[in-house]
Amino acid sequence: MKFGITALALFTATLFSVSVAMSEPGKESDVGKARVPADEMEEAREWKNPFPATPENIAKGKALFTGKATCFTCHGNEGKGDGIAGAALDPGPRDFHNPLMKNRQAGEYMWVVQNGIEGTGMISYSPGIVSEEEAALIVLFEMSLLK
Numbered sequence: 001m002k003f004g005i006t007a008l009a010l011f012t013a014t015l016f017s018v019s020v021a022m023s024e025p026g027k028e029s030d031v032g033k034a035r036v037p038a039d040e041m042e043e044a045r046e047w048k049n050p051f052p053a054t055p056e057n058i059a060k061g062k063a064l065f066t067g068k069a070t071c072f073t074c075h076g077n078e079g080k081g082d083g084i085a086g087a088a089l090d091p092g093p094r095d096f097h098n099p100l101m102k103n104r105q106a107g108e109y110m111w112v113v114q115n116g117i118e119g120t121g122m123i124s125y126s127p128g129i130v131s132e133e134e135a136a137l138i139v140l141f142e143m144s145l146l147k
């Protein structure tokens, strides 16, 4: 009987830790916390997107996001953070529809695309993989998802 209870307790504990471990990857980090380091924030926030948010420019940004820039592999085609390559990442890719993203400035998005986020799957994409102009178009698309 004693053995039975210990075994049951062990089994429950294992199940619990497995479910905790499984719920972590793919989950996005706290959006309330800025991704740009404090000492670079002022400069980042001053950046203004040179492209107006016209449907044409947003479509160009989406084509890059879902194409050669490979953002979709982690962030998903619609930017929901549900791309197949993002499922195993901890923290998971950002969901650009998260309403708290409304507090971000365009320059904060841009900073991340240029610098990446240390210690996460988010690497630097510009100027290596996309040009600064292409990155700016992608930022237009990402921010359009909030409307």
Ligand code: HEC
Pocket (backbone or CB within 6 Å): 028, 029, 030, 031, 035, 065, 069, 070, 071, 072, 073, 074, 075, 085, 086, 089, 091, 092, 093, 094, 104, 108, 109, 110, 112, 113, 117, 120, 121, 122, 123, 125, 130, 138
């Ligand atoms: C290999 C997976 C992966 C790819 C590909 C990827 N990202 Fe990310 N991205 C992440 C992860 C993971 C995070 C969240 C990091 C964190 O929470 O600190 C993130 C975060 C971001 C953020 C920060 C959002 C915020 O909270 O301010 C931006 C902007 C972003 N990605 C843009 C892009 C763009 C644009 C591309 C394509 C050029 C791209 N990402 C490609 C994994 C990826």
